[in-house]
Amino acid sequence: MKKMKFVLILVLFFNTLFSFAQITPAKKIKISGKVVEKTTKQPLEYATVTFLLADNPKPVAGGITNAKGEFDIEVSAGIYDIKIEFISFKVFEIKQKNLKSSTTLGMISLQEDANQLNEVVIRTERTTVEIKLDKKVYNVGSDLMVKGGTVSDVLDNIPSVSVDVEGNVSLRGNDNVRILVDGKPTTAINIAEALRLIPADAIEKVEVITNPSARYDAEGGGGLLNIILKKGKNQGLNGTFIASTGYPETYGLSGNINYKSKLFNLFSTQGYNNRNNPGRSFTNSRYLNSDNSTKNYIYENRENDRFNKSYNGNFGIELNISETASWTNSFNYRKNNGNNEDRVFQDYYDSGFNFDYTRNRINAEDSNSEDVEFATNFIKKFKRDGHKLSFDGSFSTSDDKNNALITDRATNTNLIKFDDTRNDQSQNRNLLQVDYVLPFGKGSQFEAGYRGDFSKLLTDFQVDNDGVPNANFTNTLDYKEKVNALYTQYGQKINKFSVLFGLRFEDSNIEINQLATNDFNNKKYNNFFPSAFFTYEISDRSSASVSYSRRIQRPRGRFLNPFSNLSSNINIFVGNPDLDPAFTDALDFGYIKRWSKLTLNTSLYVNKTNDSFQFARRESGGFVNGTPILISSPINLATEYRAGFEFTLNYSPYKWWKLNGNVNVFRNETQGNFTYTDFTNKVIIQNFDNTAASWSSRITSKITLPYKIDWQTNASYNAPQKSAQGKSLGVFGANLAFSKDVLKDKGTLSFNISDVFNSRKRIMENYLPGVVNSYSEMQWRVRQFSLAFTYRFNKPKNEKERPRQNQNDREGDFQG
Incomplete structure (x- = not known):
C-alpha cells in the first residue's frame, strides 16, 4: 500500500x-x-x-x-x-x-x-520631421509654405522656432540662439537681414538642437539652429529651377544643379530676388509728469516700403581623392541692394488731448551689402567604421553700407531740418577646425577637436545735422574677437543605456575700441563648458534622456555700438560697449515614444542665466520741442531663470494626411536692479524683478486632395508675456499653400498666402513711471501672395539621397 x-x-x-x-x-x-x-x-x-x-x-x-x-x-x-x-x-x-x-x-x-512610386499619396517622400532624442530635423523639400520664400520663412514655419517682425530668431521663447550654416557660424554682419537674402529653395534641412554637446561651440544659451544647404548627390547631370512671383511686388528665380561622377561632384546654387516688403507700425504715447499725471500725448504712425534686389550664389566641387578621402571646396557670394523709405507722422496733443501740430519725418535709406566666403573641407576615413579625421576652413569678408537722408518738418513752423546718416560696416572672419572621431571596443567612441574663430568688425557711423557733423551721434567702433577652443567627448553604450560626456575649453580675447572717444576696452576670459547626456532605451519604440550643458552668449554688433540708428528722434537705441557675456546652465529631460502612425516627443527644460541681457529705457536729458528723448539700451541683469515644458507630435492618420504640432509652455523669472545716474545727477534704481508665464503653439496640416493637389495649412499663436517695463500681447498667424504636380511630375505649381489674416504683429505695452505710458503695434511685412513654378530634370521629385559625408553629419551620430 x-x-x-x-x-x-x-x-x-x-x-x-x-x-x-x-x-x-x-x-x-x-x-x-x-x-x-x-x-x-x-x-x-x-x-x-x-x-x-x-x-x-x-x-x-x-x-x-x-x-x-x-x-x-x-x-x-x-x-x-x-x-x-x-x-x-x-x-x-x-x-x-x-x-x-x-x-x-x-x-x-x-x-x-x-x-x-507612381501613386501620389504613397510616393517616396522624406519624412517632413525626423524626431530624435538630441535634435529635431526638418526636411524643407516637402514644405509648400516656403516655395519662393527665404530662410526666414523656413525658420518661421518650424515648431519651437519663432521669427519676430524684425527678423530676430528665438527658440522655445529664448532669443539667445546660435545660427549655423552647414555647421559653421554665419559670416553675415546683420544675421536677421542675411536670412532674408538666402532663398528657401537652397535649403535641404534645418536641425533644431535645444541642448548641444561639447562638440559645438559654446555660443547660444538657448540652443542651436543648423541650416544645411543643398549639395548635389545624384549621379550624372541633374537639377531644379524655381521661378516665383507675388504681391506685393516680388519675383525671383533660383536653381541648383550638379554633375556627379565617381571621381568628383560639381554643384552650384544660384538665386535672384526682387522684393518689396511693405510694413507699418504705430505707437500711441502718453507722457507723464513726475506725479504720473498727463503731460502731453504723441501718436506716431509709420509706413515702410522696403525694396530689395538680392543675389545669392555658390559653386563647389567635391573630389573623391580615394575610397577613404574626400576634399570639398566651395565659393559663396551674396549681394544685396536695398531702398527703404520710412515715413513717420507724429501728431502732438496737449494734456487735454487737444490737437497741437503734426511733425513729419521721412527717412530715405539706401543700403548695399556684399558677402564673399571660401570654405574647404577635407575628410579622411580609416578602416574601422566611423573612424575619421576632418579639417575645415572658412574665410570670409563682408561689407554693409547704409546711407539715409532724414527730412524733418512740422506744421507749426516753416523750418525744414535735414539729417544725413552714414553707417558703414566691414567684417573679416576666419574659421579653422579639426575634428577626430575614434570608435573603439563595443559601443564606445572618443572625439576630440580644435576650433579657432577670429573676426574683426569695423563700424563707422556718422550724423550730419543740416550739413554740420553731430559729434553726439558720430563714432567709429573697432571690434576684434579671438576665440580658441578645444573639446573632447567620450560616449559608450551598454545594452540599452548610453552615456556621452564632454568638456570644452574656450579662450576669449575681445577688443572694443571707440576711436571717436579714445575709449578702449579689452575683455579676456577663459571658461570650461561641460556637457553630459544619458539615454535609456525603454523599448524599441520609446526612449528617455537627461542632458546638461553650459553655454555662453557674447555681446556683438548692435548691442555694443553706442550709435547705429537715428530713424526716430525721440526713441533712440544706444548700444552698451561695456556689456559682459552671459552664461547659461541648461538641463533637459526628454522622452520619445513612437507608434505606427504617431510620434510623441516631450521635453522638460530648466535654464539659469547669469548676467543676462535685458533692455532698459531711460530719459537721456535731451528734449525735442519739450518731449523727452528716451534711450533704450541693453544691460547685464543679475540672474534669469527659465523653465518650460514642450511636446511635439508627428501624426499620420491616413496616407493622404500628415499632421505635426508643437506646444511650448514656459515660465521666465528675472532678478536684479539697474542702477544709473540720470541727467540731473540723481541716482536711479530700476527694479527688474519680474515673473512671467507664457506659451506658444503651432500646428501644420498637409492633405493630398483629389486630382493630386496638396494642401498645407500652418497656424501659430504666441501668448501674452510680461516684462519688467511692460508686456507683449498675444499674436496669431496663419499661412496657406496649395501645390499641383504637372508635366508628368517634372514640374510643380505652388500658391501660398503668408499671414492670411494680416495679423502677425508685435504688440507691446510699455510703462515707465513718471516718464511715459505707451501702446504700439509693429507689422514688419503685410500679408503676401506668391506663385511659384518648379521644374526638375533628371531628378525624381522625392529622391532618396545618400547622406552627405562631411562634418555636418557628425552631430548627434553616436549610436553605440
Whole structure:
C-alpha cells in the first residue's frame, strides 16, 4: 500500500512538472540585422520588422530600425514568418525561419516599388520631421509654405522656432540662439537681414538642437539652429529651377544643379530676388509728469516700403581623392541692394488731448551689402567604421553700407531740418577646425577637436545735422574677437543605456575700441563648458534622456555700438560697449515614444542665466520741442531663470494626411536692479524683478486632395508675456499653400498666402513711471501672395539621397 502511494505521488509530481513546463515561456532570444536600400546601400531608418506565427495573422513581436538601419528585437524561440517593410519599397519576407538562439539576419536590401512610386499619396517622400532624442530635423523639400520664400520663412514655419517682425530668431521663447550654416557660424554682419537674402529653395534641412554637446561651440544659451544647404548627390547631370512671383511686388528665380561622377561632384546654387516688403507700425504715447499725471500725448504712425534686389550664389566641387578621402571646396557670394523709405507722422496733443501740430519725418535709406566666403573641407576615413579625421576652413569678408537722408518738418513752423546718416560696416572672419572621431571596443567612441574663430568688425557711423557733423551721434567702433577652443567627448553604450560626456575649453580675447572717444576696452576670459547626456532605451519604440550643458552668449554688433540708428528722434537705441557675456546652465529631460502612425516627443527644460541681457529705457536729458528723448539700451541683469515644458507630435492618420504640432509652455523669472545716474545727477534704481508665464503653439496640416493637389495649412499663436517695463500681447498667424504636380511630375505649381489674416504683429505695452505710458503695434511685412513654378530634370521629385559625408553629419551620430 505504501509503495502504491509512493508511485502515485511520483506520478503526480512529474505530471505537475510537465504541466509547468507546458506554461513556462519559451527561451528569449535576440534577432538583429540591418536594412538598406538595394541600389545605393543607404540605411533605411524607421523600416518596420514584424515577426508572425504561421497559424496567427497577428504580429507577435516587432520593431523599427534606427538611423543606421539596424534593428535588435527580442522574441521567443520558435518558427516565424519575418516581414520587413518600408513605404514605397517592396515588402521583403522570410518564410518559416527556425530561430533557436540569438542570431543576425545580416544585411537586408529593399527594392523600390515602381508601381507605388507612381501613386501620389504613397510616393517616396522624406519624412517632413525626423524626431530624435538630441535634435529635431526638418526636411524643407516637402514644405509648400516656403516655395519662393527665404530662410526666414523656413525658420518661421518650424515648431519651437519663432521669427519676430524684425527678423530676430528665438527658440522655445529664448532669443539667445546660435545660427549655423552647414555647421559653421554665419559670416553675415546683420544675421536677421542675411536670412532674408538666402532663398528657401537652397535649403535641404534645418536641425533644431535645444541642448548641444561639447562638440559645438559654446555660443547660444538657448540652443542651436543648423541650416544645411543643398549639395548635389545624384549621379550624372541633374537639377531644379524655381521661378516665383507675388504681391506685393516680388519675383525671383533660383536653381541648383550638379554633375556627379565617381571621381568628383560639381554643384552650384544660384538665386535672384526682387522684393518689396511693405510694413507699418504705430505707437500711441502718453507722457507723464513726475506725479504720473498727463503731460502731453504723441501718436506716431509709420509706413515702410522696403525694396530689395538680392543675389545669392555658390559653386563647389567635391573630389573623391580615394575610397577613404574626400576634399570639398566651395565659393559663396551674396549681394544685396536695398531702398527703404520710412515715413513717420507724429501728431502732438496737449494734456487735454487737444490737437497741437503734426511733425513729419521721412527717412530715405539706401543700403548695399556684399558677402564673399571660401570654405574647404577635407575628410579622411580609416578602416574601422566611423573612424575619421576632418579639417575645415572658412574665410570670409563682408561689407554693409547704409546711407539715409532724414527730412524733418512740422506744421507749426516753416523750418525744414535735414539729417544725413552714414553707417558703414566691414567684417573679416576666419574659421579653422579639426575634428577626430575614434570608435573603439563595443559601443564606445572618443572625439576630440580644435576650433579657432577670429573676426574683426569695423563700424563707422556718422550724423550730419543740416550739413554740420553731430559729434553726439558720430563714432567709429573697432571690434576684434579671438576665440580658441578645444573639446573632447567620450560616449559608450551598454545594452540599452548610453552615456556621452564632454568638456570644452574656450579662450576669449575681445577688443572694443571707440576711436571717436579714445575709449578702449579689452575683455579676456577663459571658461570650461561641460556637457553630459544619458539615454535609456525603454523599448524599441520609446526612449528617455537627461542632458546638461553650459553655454555662453557674447555681446556683438548692435548691442555694443553706442550709435547705429537715428530713424526716430525721440526713441533712440544706444548700444552698451561695456556689456559682459552671459552664461547659461541648461538641463533637459526628454522622452520619445513612437507608434505606427504617431510620434510623441516631450521635453522638460530648466535654464539659469547669469548676467543676462535685458533692455532698459531711460530719459537721456535731451528734449525735442519739450518731449523727452528716451534711450533704450541693453544691460547685464543679475540672474534669469527659465523653465518650460514642450511636446511635439508627428501624426499620420491616413496616407493622404500628415499632421505635426508643437506646444511650448514656459515660465521666465528675472532678478536684479539697474542702477544709473540720470541727467540731473540723481541716482536711479530700476527694479527688474519680474515673473512671467507664457506659451506658444503651432500646428501644420498637409492633405493630398483629389486630382493630386496638396494642401498645407500652418497656424501659430504666441501668448501674452510680461516684462519688467511692460508686456507683449498675444499674436496669431496663419499661412496657406496649395501645390499641383504637372508635366508628368517634372514640374510643380505652388500658391501660398503668408499671414492670411494680416495679423502677425508685435504688440507691446510699455510703462515707465513718471516718464511715459505707451501702446504700439509693429507689422514688419503685410500679408503676401506668391506663385511659384518648379521644374526638375533628371531628378525624381522625392529622391532618396545618400547622406552627405562631411562634418555636418557628425552631430548627434553616436549610436553605440
